């Protein structure tokens with residue numbers, strides 16, 4: 001795979017004056033679009049957000065439950081299998097997964113295009129980071145702490161709820177954050193099968209050679225990802241138990 | 253009362269961790285499980301609250317077979333301090349201490365009161381520490397909270413696995429002293445694991461010395477020091493076992509009345525005559541309220557106009573609770589070679605001399621098995 005960089009850069013016309021002017025023009029057109037149809041952009045953004053929230057909420061509920069289930073002592077084999085399957089899931093290209101889901105859903109006489117297959121696909125994608133993080137976080141709680149709980153007469157369920165989960169929260173939240181940011185990108189492709197969202201201007205732009213539309217879609221998907229990342233960072237911090245946030249205040 | 257009868261533990265991998273272990277811990281007694289690393293101390297202890305299931309044998313608490321009890325109920329009735337403290341890092345000191353009261357669903361106000369009481373008991377100010385998190389405590393403070401937590405619901409029995417491990421010797425000694433003081437008040441039945449012979453001698457009413465899963469010798473500390481049963485015990489106790497015997501005593505156990513106590517206003521000439529008659533090299537000066545002021549030596553008395561002017565102020569004094577080994581180190585720092593024992597208000601209680609200590613050591617050496625007057629607090 002030897003690509004001659006020089007040859008690429010010196011391709012005639014790639015960095016000539018007209019191209020630069022044309023690129024500037026596209027950004028100006030995109031800006032004009034934004035000013036002219038803010039309501040449309042808002043609608044796509046909200047659609048996008050809705051898909052993401054529904055999908056990641058289900059991924060969180062499912063993922064945390066699965067993570068807790070496989071973290072029980074003696075289920076290491078099962079855990080390995082589950083995490084392996086979940087990581088296989090991530091290697092399936094999204095369009096292929098949409099296709100598979102459409103097949104399954106239509107066989108079940110459920111809506112096979114639009115919102116449903118996309119939400120299911122995103123839920124499946126979101127599982128891996130959440131399951132993996134829940135599992136690792138629970139397994140990595142200091143055994144001495146768990147033994148202290150058990151030795152004082154906590155039931156296994158009390159140990160889970162009062163000790164393991166609170167200590168695992170920061171890592172679980174980090175997994176959720178990863179899932180959300182990743183899914184924002186994948187959701188854009190969902191517009192291809194009619195789920196709406198910020199993929200819509202991108203695909204429409206590609207079809208009609210409207211670079212300004214592509215720019216609008218791409219910029220807003222990126223913005224959404226950045227903003228959600230920031231918000232989830234805050235959430236991660238807030239949900240971390242206070243005793244874990246404070247580190248080494250000076251002793252008196 | 254805790255009773256272990258023919259207890260055996262074989263781990264699934266075939267390790268015989270505890271072999272035919274029988275022992276009885278009487279009510280209110282502090283029993284040390286002592287032995288080298290890997291000899292089965294922790295395993296033996298954890299079988300009492302069923303954290304580790306025994307392979308065979310019986311364990312009774314107050315005559316009840318522990319296997320007949322619900323394990324969680326059993327554990328809520330036994331205070332437990334683990335080898336690595338294991339405080340819950342996400343809970344405050346208060347929430348840590350009230351873990352068992354919370355499990356037992358005590359009312360909130362009672363839990364709070366208990367947490368305050370226990371913090372005070374282990375020498376920490378509730379105002380300052382109740383709301384803190386474990387990461388905001390020093391190692392020693394964490395150990396204290398660990399002890400407070402195992403006393404949470406006032407269980408009659410405590411299991412403590414090296415509760416004062418992993419801290420500096422000074423803090424450790426202090427925690428040991430404080431804990432003995434607490435134990436003299438609360439009189440719990442305690443199984444206490446350590447691999448430190450000195451801690452065992454200082455803390456234990458009884459010592460169960462283990463070797464490779466077997467109980468080798470089960471005696472009070474003095475007997476263990478003076479009549480080791482076999483070569484292993486002798487080696488474990490150490491060649492300095494005579495000196496270690498010093499830890500069995502506290503200053504107040506063996507201090508004596510001063511040979512001569514003189515008051516500030518006494519006439520130096522008279523004092524000199526008295527000391528000459530009794531052939532005393534030194535006497536001890538006190539004020540009207542028996543506060544200790546210093547030493548008077550015979551040689552200095554010759555030209556003295558008042559006792560105060562020739563008095564040698566004490567370089568060190570000691571409290572009645574001081575262990576004899578520490579007291580002896582202090583005596584090397586004292587100008588006179590003697591050590592005044594005084595209480596909190598500096599009242600003179602007695603005096604320690606090298607002669608007294610030599611006497612004690614001599615007794616230990618000649619195989620005297622009874623430790624006289626020795627007491628743990």
Ligand SMILES: Nc1ncnc2c1ncn2[C@@H]1O[C@H](COP(=O)(O)OP(=O)(O)OP(=O)(O)O)[C@@H](O)[C@H]1O
Nearest residue numbers: 263265267269288289290291292293294295296447
């Ligand atoms: N879960 C286990 N499976 C197999 N063997 C074990 C297990 N736990 C402990 N053992 C073994 O049992 C023996 C006794 O262990 P135990 O923890 O009771 O020792 P200990 O006297 O408390 O030692 P230390 O002073 O180092 O804490 C050791 O040989 C140890 O390797």
Ligand SMILES: [Mg+2]
Nearest residue numbers: 293294295335
């Ligand atoms: Mg141990």
